[in-house]
Amino acid sequence: MKWGNKHHYIIHATGIAGILILLVLKIFYSNRSTYKEHVSGQIADSFREYCDNDIVKVEQVKEDTLRRTVKQEVQLLRSSAEKTTGPQPYDPHTAYKxxxxxxxxxxxxxxxxxxxxxxxxxxxxxxxxxxxxxxxxxxxxxxxxxxxxxxxxxxxxxxxxxxxxxxxxxxxxxxxxxxxxxxxxxxxxxxxxxxxxxxxxxxxxxxxxxxxxxxxxxxxxxxxxx
CATH class of the missing domain: 1.10.150.320 (Photosystem II 12 kDa extrinsic protein)
Structure with a gap:
Protein backbone atom coordinates (compact mmCIF):
# COMPACT_ATOMS: atom_id res chain seq x y z
CA MET A 1 0.00 0.00 0.00
CA LYS A 2 1.32 3.35 -0.90
CA TRP A 3 1.85 5.97 1.83
CA GLY A 4 -0.85 8.28 0.56
CA ASN A 5 -3.45 5.60 0.58
CA LYS A 6 -2.29 4.37 3.99
CA HIS A 7 -2.49 7.90 5.43
CA HIS A 8 -5.99 8.35 4.07
CA TYR A 9 -7.05 5.02 5.63
CA ILE A 10 -5.70 5.97 9.06
CA ILE A 11 -7.58 9.28 9.03
CA HIS A 12 -10.81 7.55 8.01
CA ALA A 13 -10.44 4.88 10.71
CA THR A 14 -9.70 7.52 13.35
CA GLY A 15 -12.85 9.41 12.43
CA ILE A 16 -14.96 6.30 12.67
CA ALA A 17 -13.44 5.45 16.08
CA GLY A 18 -14.19 8.96 17.35
CA ILE A 19 -17.77 8.70 16.23
CA LEU A 20 -18.12 5.33 17.99
CA ILE A 21 -16.64 6.76 21.20
CA LEU A 22 -19.09 9.68 21.09
CA LEU A 23 -22.01 7.28 20.57
CA VAL A 24 -20.88 5.13 23.50
CA LEU A 25 -20.54 8.17 25.76
CA LYS A 26 -23.97 9.45 24.71
CA ILE A 27 -25.57 6.08 25.40
CA PHE A 28 -23.81 5.88 28.79
CA TYR A 29 -24.91 9.31 29.97
CA SER A 30 -28.36 8.83 28.52
CA ASN A 31 -28.84 5.60 30.49
CA ARG A 32 -27.38 7.22 33.59
CA SER A 33 -29.82 10.15 33.34
CA THR A 34 -32.70 7.75 32.81
CA TYR A 35 -31.58 5.75 35.83
CA LYS A 36 -31.44 8.91 37.97
CA GLU A 37 -34.89 9.93 36.83
CA HIS A 38 -36.14 6.43 37.56
CA VAL A 39 -34.58 6.41 41.03
CA SER A 40 -35.83 9.94 41.75
CA GLY A 41 -39.30 8.94 40.63
CA GLN A 42 -39.28 5.92 42.91
CA ILE A 43 -38.17 8.06 45.86
CA ALA A 44 -40.86 10.66 45.16
CA ASP A 45 -43.52 7.97 44.82
CA SER A 46 -42.43 6.35 48.08
CA PHE A 47 -42.51 9.70 49.90
CA ARG A 48 -45.96 10.52 48.56
CA GLU A 49 -47.22 7.08 49.57
CA TYR A 50 -45.79 7.56 53.08
CA CYS A 51 -47.39 10.97 53.42
CA ASP A 52 -50.71 9.71 52.11
CA ASN A 53 -50.67 6.79 54.53
CA ASP A 54 -49.79 9.10 57.42
CA ILE A 55 -52.59 11.52 56.52
CA VAL A 56 -55.03 8.62 56.31
CA LYS A 57 -53.93 7.44 59.75
CA VAL A 58 -54.34 10.95 61.23
CA GLU A 59 -57.77 11.34 59.67
CA GLN A 60 -58.76 7.90 60.93
CA VAL A 61 -57.66 8.84 64.47
CA LYS A 62 -59.66 12.08 64.27
CA GLU A 63 -62.73 10.22 63.02
CA ASP A 64 -62.45 7.60 65.77
CA THR A 65 -62.04 10.29 68.44
CA LEU A 66 -65.04 12.25 67.13
CA ARG A 67 -67.14 9.07 67.03
CA ARG A 68 -66.28 8.26 70.66
CA THR A 69 -67.01 11.85 71.75
CA VAL A 70 -70.42 11.86 70.04
CA LYS A 71 -71.24 8.48 71.56
CA GLN A 72 -70.36 9.72 75.05
CA GLU A 73 -72.48 12.89 74.62
CA VAL A 74 -75.45 10.83 73.43
CA GLN A 75 -75.13 8.58 76.47
CA LEU A 76 -75.00 11.61 78.78
CA LEU A 77 -78.10 13.13 77.15
CA ARG A 78 -79.99 9.86 77.48
CA SER A 79 -78.98 9.54 81.11
CA SER A 80 -80.05 13.12 81.82
CA ALA A 81 -83.37 12.62 80.02
CA GLU A 82 -84.08 9.49 82.03
CA LYS A 83 -83.43 11.35 85.27
CA THR A 84 -85.70 14.28 84.37
CA THR A 85 -88.52 12.40 82.67
CA GLY A 86 -88.50 9.26 84.75
CA PRO A 87 -91.01 8.67 87.53
CA GLN A 88 -90.42 11.01 90.45
CA PRO A 89 -91.13 10.10 94.07
CA TYR A 90 -94.24 11.69 95.52
CA ASP A 91 -93.46 14.84 97.48
CA PRO A 92 -96.37 16.08 99.59
CA HIS A 93 -94.70 19.49 99.91
CA THR A 94 -94.39 20.13 96.17
CA ALA A 95 -97.28 22.66 96.16
CA TYR A 96 -96.00 25.92 97.64
CA LYS A 97 -97.96 28.15 99.96
Missing part, protein backbone atom coordinates in the same frame (compact mmCIF):
# COMPACT_ATOMS: atom_id res chain seq x y z
CA UNK A 98 -97.63 31.91 100.31
CA UNK A 99 -98.48 33.57 103.61
CA UNK A 100 -100.11 36.86 102.70
CA UNK A 101 -98.99 38.86 105.75
CA UNK A 102 -95.28 38.11 105.42
CA UNK A 103 -94.79 37.53 101.69
CA UNK A 104 -92.73 39.97 99.64
CA UNK A 105 -93.22 40.84 95.98
CA UNK A 106 -90.81 38.10 94.86
CA UNK A 107 -93.09 35.48 96.43
CA UNK A 108 -96.32 37.07 95.27
CA UNK A 109 -95.33 37.22 91.59
CA UNK A 110 -95.03 33.42 91.61
CA UNK A 111 -98.80 33.20 92.05
CA UNK A 112 -100.87 32.51 88.97
CA UNK A 113 -102.21 35.75 87.50
CA UNK A 114 -100.18 38.00 89.82
CA UNK A 115 -97.48 40.04 88.14
CA UNK A 116 -95.37 42.84 89.54
CA UNK A 117 -98.25 45.33 89.31
CA UNK A 118 -100.69 43.32 91.44
CA UNK A 119 -97.93 42.23 93.81
CA UNK A 120 -97.26 45.90 94.55
CA UNK A 121 -100.97 46.62 94.99
CA UNK A 122 -101.31 43.71 97.45
CA UNK A 123 -98.39 44.96 99.55
CA UNK A 124 -99.78 48.51 99.60
CA UNK A 125 -103.25 47.34 100.60
CA UNK A 126 -101.83 45.07 103.29
CA UNK A 127 -99.98 48.01 104.83
CA UNK A 128 -103.10 50.21 104.88
CA UNK A 129 -105.28 47.43 106.21
CA UNK A 130 -102.90 46.22 108.87
CA UNK A 131 -102.73 42.70 107.46
CA UNK A 132 -105.04 40.11 105.96
CA UNK A 133 -107.36 37.91 108.00
CA UNK A 134 -108.59 35.81 105.07
CA UNK A 135 -107.53 35.51 101.40
CA UNK A 136 -110.95 36.80 100.27
CA UNK A 137 -109.90 40.29 101.35
CA UNK A 138 -107.79 40.40 98.19
CA UNK A 139 -111.07 40.89 96.30
CA UNK A 140 -111.19 44.39 97.77
CA UNK A 141 -108.18 45.35 95.63
CA UNK A 142 -109.24 46.85 92.27
CA UNK A 143 -108.44 44.45 89.44
CA UNK A 144 -108.46 41.27 91.52
CA UNK A 145 -111.79 39.61 90.85
CA UNK A 146 -113.13 36.21 91.81
CA UNK A 147 -111.73 34.56 88.69
CA UNK A 148 -108.22 35.84 89.33
CA UNK A 149 -108.37 34.87 93.00
CA UNK A 150 -109.53 31.36 92.10
CA UNK A 151 -106.39 30.93 89.99
CA UNK A 152 -104.11 31.01 93.04
CA UNK A 153 -106.50 30.57 95.98
CA UNK A 154 -105.12 27.15 96.89
CA UNK A 155 -101.60 28.60 97.13
CA UNK A 156 -102.26 31.37 99.67
CA UNK A 157 -103.27 31.62 103.30
CA UNK A 158 -103.39 34.33 105.96
CA UNK A 159 -101.94 34.04 109.44
CA UNK A 160 -104.03 36.44 111.54
CA UNK A 161 -101.41 36.57 114.29
CA UNK A 162 -99.48 39.01 112.07
CA UNK A 163 -102.37 41.52 111.97
CA UNK A 164 -101.79 44.90 113.59
CA UNK A 165 -104.55 45.38 116.15
CA UNK A 166 -105.82 48.42 118.04
CA UNK A 167 -107.06 48.50 121.60
CA UNK A 168 -110.64 49.73 121.35
CA UNK A 169 -110.55 50.92 124.97
CA UNK A 170 -107.70 53.42 124.47
CA UNK A 171 -107.39 54.04 120.72
CA UNK A 172 -107.76 57.69 119.68
CA UNK A 173 -110.19 58.90 117.07
CA UNK A 174 -107.56 59.57 114.41
CA UNK A 175 -106.09 56.12 114.91
CA UNK A 176 -109.48 54.47 114.48
CA UNK A 177 -110.43 56.70 111.56
CA UNK A 178 -107.24 55.76 109.72
CA UNK A 179 -108.35 52.19 109.35
CA UNK A 180 -109.94 51.28 106.01
CA UNK A 181 -112.87 49.50 107.65
CA UNK A 182 -113.72 52.26 110.14
CA UNK A 183 -113.34 55.75 108.74
CA UNK A 184 -114.00 59.10 110.42
CA UNK A 185 -117.75 58.78 111.07
CA UNK A 186 -117.62 55.34 112.66
CA UNK A 187 -114.54 56.31 114.67
CA UNK A 188 -116.46 59.21 116.24
CA UNK A 189 -119.38 56.93 117.04
CA UNK A 190 -117.08 54.52 118.86
CA UNK A 191 -115.38 57.31 120.81
CA UNK A 192 -118.75 58.80 121.85
CA UNK A 193 -119.99 55.39 122.90
CA UNK A 194 -116.86 54.77 124.94
CA UNK A 195 -117.18 58.12 126.68
CA UNK A 196 -120.80 57.30 127.50
CA UNK A 197 -120.54 53.74 128.80
CA UNK A 198 -116.93 53.78 129.95
CA UNK A 199 -113.84 52.17 128.48
CA UNK A 200 -114.44 48.80 130.13
CA UNK A 201 -117.89 48.52 128.58
CA UNK A 202 -116.71 49.56 125.14
CA UNK A 203 -116.47 46.11 123.60
CA UNK A 204 -117.21 44.75 120.17
CA UNK A 205 -120.11 42.75 121.53
CA UNK A 206 -121.69 45.84 123.16
CA UNK A 207 -121.16 47.95 120.03
CA UNK A 208 -123.02 45.30 118.05
CA UNK A 209 -125.73 44.90 120.71
CA UNK A 210 -126.39 48.63 120.85
CA UNK A 211 -126.50 48.93 117.08
CA UNK A 212 -123.37 51.05 116.79
CA UNK A 213 -122.03 48.44 114.42
CA UNK A 214 -123.78 46.20 111.90
CA UNK A 215 -123.04 42.51 111.76
CA UNK A 216 -120.83 42.97 108.69
CA UNK A 217 -118.97 45.89 110.28
CA UNK A 218 -118.43 43.97 113.50
CA UNK A 219 -117.13 40.95 111.59
CA UNK A 220 -114.59 42.95 109.61
CA UNK A 221 -113.54 45.37 112.34
CA UNK A 222 -113.25 42.58 114.85
CA UNK A 223 -110.11 41.30 113.11
CA UNK A 224 -108.30 44.55 113.94
CA UNK A 225 -109.57 45.37 117.44
CA UNK A 226 -108.96 43.82 120.81
Missing amino acids: VELNTADSAELVKLYGIGQYYATRILQYREKLGGFAIPEQLLEIPGIDRERLTGFYENVFADSTFIRKMDIKIAEEDQLAGHLYIGRYLARCIIRYRETVGADSCTLENLLRDNILSNEQARKIGWYLH
Whole structure:
Protein backbone atom coordinates (compact mmCIF):
# COMPACT_ATOMS: atom_id res chain seq x y z
CA MET A 1 0.00 0.00 0.00
CA LYS A 2 1.32 3.35 -0.90
CA TRP A 3 1.85 5.97 1.83
CA GLY A 4 -0.85 8.28 0.56
CA ASN A 5 -3.45 5.60 0.58
CA LYS A 6 -2.29 4.37 3.99
CA HIS A 7 -2.49 7.90 5.43
CA HIS A 8 -5.99 8.35 4.07
CA TYR A 9 -7.05 5.02 5.63
CA ILE A 10 -5.70 5.97 9.06
CA ILE A 11 -7.58 9.28 9.03
CA HIS A 12 -10.81 7.55 8.01
CA ALA A 13 -10.44 4.88 10.71
CA THR A 14 -9.70 7.52 13.35
CA GLY A 15 -12.85 9.41 12.43
CA ILE A 16 -14.96 6.30 12.67
CA ALA A 17 -13.44 5.45 16.08
CA GLY A 18 -14.19 8.96 17.35
CA ILE A 19 -17.77 8.70 16.23
CA LEU A 20 -18.12 5.33 17.99
CA ILE A 21 -16.64 6.76 21.20
CA LEU A 22 -19.09 9.68 21.09
CA LEU A 23 -22.01 7.28 20.57
CA VAL A 24 -20.88 5.13 23.50
CA LEU A 25 -20.54 8.17 25.76
CA LYS A 26 -23.97 9.45 24.71
CA ILE A 27 -25.57 6.08 25.40
CA PHE A 28 -23.81 5.88 28.79
CA TYR A 29 -24.91 9.31 29.97
CA SER A 30 -28.36 8.83 28.52
CA ASN A 31 -28.84 5.60 30.49
CA ARG A 32 -27.38 7.22 33.59
CA SER A 33 -29.82 10.15 33.34
CA THR A 34 -32.70 7.75 32.81
CA TYR A 35 -31.58 5.75 35.83
CA LYS A 36 -31.44 8.91 37.97
CA GLU A 37 -34.89 9.93 36.83
CA HIS A 38 -36.14 6.43 37.56
CA VAL A 39 -34.58 6.41 41.03
CA SER A 40 -35.83 9.94 41.75
CA GLY A 41 -39.30 8.94 40.63
CA GLN A 42 -39.28 5.92 42.91
CA ILE A 43 -38.17 8.06 45.86
CA ALA A 44 -40.86 10.66 45.16
CA ASP A 45 -43.52 7.97 44.82
CA SER A 46 -42.43 6.35 48.08
CA PHE A 47 -42.51 9.70 49.90
CA ARG A 48 -45.96 10.52 48.56
CA GLU A 49 -47.22 7.08 49.57
CA TYR A 50 -45.79 7.56 53.08
CA CYS A 51 -47.39 10.97 53.42
CA ASP A 52 -50.71 9.71 52.11
CA ASN A 53 -50.67 6.79 54.53
CA ASP A 54 -49.79 9.10 57.42
CA ILE A 55 -52.59 11.52 56.52
CA VAL A 56 -55.03 8.62 56.31
CA LYS A 57 -53.93 7.44 59.75
CA VAL A 58 -54.34 10.95 61.23
CA GLU A 59 -57.77 11.34 59.67
CA GLN A 60 -58.76 7.90 60.93
CA VAL A 61 -57.66 8.84 64.47
CA LYS A 62 -59.66 12.08 64.27
CA GLU A 63 -62.73 10.22 63.02
CA ASP A 64 -62.45 7.60 65.77
CA THR A 65 -62.04 10.29 68.44
CA LEU A 66 -65.04 12.25 67.13
CA ARG A 67 -67.14 9.07 67.03
CA ARG A 68 -66.28 8.26 70.66
CA THR A 69 -67.01 11.85 71.75
CA VAL A 70 -70.42 11.86 70.04
CA LYS A 71 -71.24 8.48 71.56
CA GLN A 72 -70.36 9.72 75.05
CA GLU A 73 -72.48 12.89 74.62
CA VAL A 74 -75.45 10.83 73.43
CA GLN A 75 -75.13 8.58 76.47
CA LEU A 76 -75.00 11.61 78.78
CA LEU A 77 -78.10 13.13 77.15
CA ARG A 78 -79.99 9.86 77.48
CA SER A 79 -78.98 9.54 81.11
CA SER A 80 -80.05 13.12 81.82
CA ALA A 81 -83.37 12.62 80.02
CA GLU A 82 -84.08 9.49 82.03
CA LYS A 83 -83.43 11.35 85.27
CA THR A 84 -85.70 14.28 84.37
CA THR A 85 -88.52 12.40 82.67
CA GLY A 86 -88.50 9.26 84.75
CA PRO A 87 -91.01 8.67 87.53
CA GLN A 88 -90.42 11.01 90.45
CA PRO A 89 -91.13 10.10 94.07
CA TYR A 90 -94.24 11.69 95.52
CA ASP A 91 -93.46 14.84 97.48
CA PRO A 92 -96.37 16.08 99.59
CA HIS A 93 -94.70 19.49 99.91
CA THR A 94 -94.39 20.13 96.17
CA ALA A 95 -97.28 22.66 96.16
CA TYR A 96 -96.00 25.92 97.64
CA LYS A 97 -97.96 28.15 99.96
CA VAL A 98 -97.63 31.91 100.31
CA GLU A 99 -98.48 33.57 103.61
CA LEU A 100 -100.11 36.86 102.70
CA ASN A 101 -98.99 38.86 105.75
CA THR A 102 -95.28 38.11 105.42
CA ALA A 103 -94.79 37.53 101.69
CA ASP A 104 -92.73 39.97 99.64
CA SER A 105 -93.22 40.84 95.98
CA ALA A 106 -90.81 38.10 94.86
CA GLU A 107 -93.09 35.48 96.43
CA LEU A 108 -96.32 37.07 95.27
CA VAL A 109 -95.33 37.22 91.59
CA LYS A 110 -95.03 33.42 91.61
CA LEU A 111 -98.80 33.20 92.05
CA TYR A 112 -100.87 32.51 88.97
CA GLY A 113 -102.21 35.75 87.50
CA ILE A 114 -100.18 38.00 89.82
CA GLY A 115 -97.48 40.04 88.14
CA GLN A 116 -95.37 42.84 89.54
CA TYR A 117 -98.25 45.33 89.31
CA TYR A 118 -100.69 43.32 91.44
CA ALA A 119 -97.93 42.23 93.81
CA THR A 120 -97.26 45.90 94.55
CA ARG A 121 -100.97 46.62 94.99
CA ILE A 122 -101.31 43.71 97.45
CA LEU A 123 -98.39 44.96 99.55
CA GLN A 124 -99.78 48.51 99.60
CA TYR A 125 -103.25 47.34 100.60
CA ARG A 126 -101.83 45.07 103.29
CA GLU A 127 -99.98 48.01 104.83
CA LYS A 128 -103.10 50.21 104.88
CA LEU A 129 -105.28 47.43 106.21
CA GLY A 130 -102.90 46.22 108.87
CA GLY A 131 -102.73 42.70 107.46
CA PHE A 132 -105.04 40.11 105.96
CA ALA A 133 -107.36 37.91 108.00
CA ILE A 134 -108.59 35.81 105.07
CA PRO A 135 -107.53 35.51 101.40
CA GLU A 136 -110.95 36.80 100.27
CA GLN A 137 -109.90 40.29 101.35
CA LEU A 138 -107.79 40.40 98.19
CA LEU A 139 -111.07 40.89 96.30
CA GLU A 140 -111.19 44.39 97.77
CA ILE A 141 -108.18 45.35 95.63
CA PRO A 142 -109.24 46.85 92.27
CA GLY A 143 -108.44 44.45 89.44
CA ILE A 144 -108.46 41.27 91.52
CA ASP A 145 -111.79 39.61 90.85
CA ARG A 146 -113.13 36.21 91.81
CA GLU A 147 -111.73 34.56 88.69
CA ARG A 148 -108.22 35.84 89.33
CA LEU A 149 -108.37 34.87 93.00
CA THR A 150 -109.53 31.36 92.10
CA GLY A 151 -106.39 30.93 89.99
CA PHE A 152 -104.11 31.01 93.04
CA TYR A 153 -106.50 30.57 95.98
CA GLU A 154 -105.12 27.15 96.89
CA ASN A 155 -101.60 28.60 97.13
CA VAL A 156 -102.26 31.37 99.67
CA PHE A 157 -103.27 31.62 103.30
CA ALA A 158 -103.39 34.33 105.96
CA ASP A 159 -101.94 34.04 109.44
CA SER A 160 -104.03 36.44 111.54
CA THR A 161 -101.41 36.57 114.29
CA PHE A 162 -99.48 39.01 112.07
CA ILE A 163 -102.37 41.52 111.97
CA ARG A 164 -101.79 44.90 113.59
CA LYS A 165 -104.55 45.38 116.15
CA MET A 166 -105.82 48.42 118.04
CA ASP A 167 -107.06 48.50 121.60
CA ILE A 168 -110.64 49.73 121.35
CA LYS A 169 -110.55 50.92 124.97
CA ILE A 170 -107.70 53.42 124.47
CA ALA A 171 -107.39 54.04 120.72
CA GLU A 172 -107.76 57.69 119.68
CA GLU A 173 -110.19 58.90 117.07
CA ASP A 174 -107.56 59.57 114.41
CA GLN A 175 -106.09 56.12 114.91
CA LEU A 176 -109.48 54.47 114.48
CA ALA A 177 -110.43 56.70 111.56
CA GLY A 178 -107.24 55.76 109.72
CA HIS A 179 -108.35 52.19 109.35
CA LEU A 180 -109.94 51.28 106.01
CA TYR A 181 -112.87 49.50 107.65
CA ILE A 182 -113.72 52.26 110.14
CA GLY A 183 -113.34 55.75 108.74
CA ARG A 184 -114.00 59.10 110.42
CA TYR A 185 -117.75 58.78 111.07
CA LEU A 186 -117.62 55.34 112.66
CA ALA A 187 -114.54 56.31 114.67
CA ARG A 188 -116.46 59.21 116.24
CA CYS A 189 -119.38 56.93 117.04
CA ILE A 190 -117.08 54.52 118.86
CA ILE A 191 -115.38 57.31 120.81
CA ARG A 192 -118.75 58.80 121.85
CA TYR A 193 -119.99 55.39 122.90
CA ARG A 194 -116.86 54.77 124.94
CA GLU A 195 -117.18 58.12 126.68
CA THR A 196 -120.80 57.30 127.50
CA VAL A 197 -120.54 53.74 128.80
CA GLY A 198 -116.93 53.78 129.95
CA ALA A 199 -113.84 52.17 128.48
CA ASP A 200 -114.44 48.80 130.13
CA SER A 201 -117.89 48.52 128.58
CA CYS A 202 -116.71 49.56 125.14
CA THR A 203 -116.47 46.11 123.60
CA LEU A 204 -117.21 44.75 120.17
CA GLU A 205 -120.11 42.75 121.53
CA ASN A 206 -121.69 45.84 123.16
CA LEU A 207 -121.16 47.95 120.03
CA LEU A 208 -123.02 45.30 118.05
CA ARG A 209 -125.73 44.90 120.71
CA ASP A 210 -126.39 48.63 120.85
CA ASN A 211 -126.50 48.93 117.08
CA ILE A 212 -123.37 51.05 116.79
CA LEU A 213 -122.03 48.44 114.42
CA SER A 214 -123.78 46.20 111.90
CA ASN A 215 -123.04 42.51 111.76
CA GLU A 216 -120.83 42.97 108.69
CA GLN A 217 -118.97 45.89 110.28
CA ALA A 218 -118.43 43.97 113.50
CA ARG A 219 -117.13 40.95 111.59
CA LYS A 220 -114.59 42.95 109.61
CA ILE A 221 -113.54 45.37 112.34
CA GLY A 222 -113.25 42.58 114.85
CA TRP A 223 -110.11 41.30 113.11
CA TYR A 224 -108.30 44.55 113.94
CA LEU A 225 -109.57 45.37 117.44
CA HIS A 226 -108.96 43.82 120.81
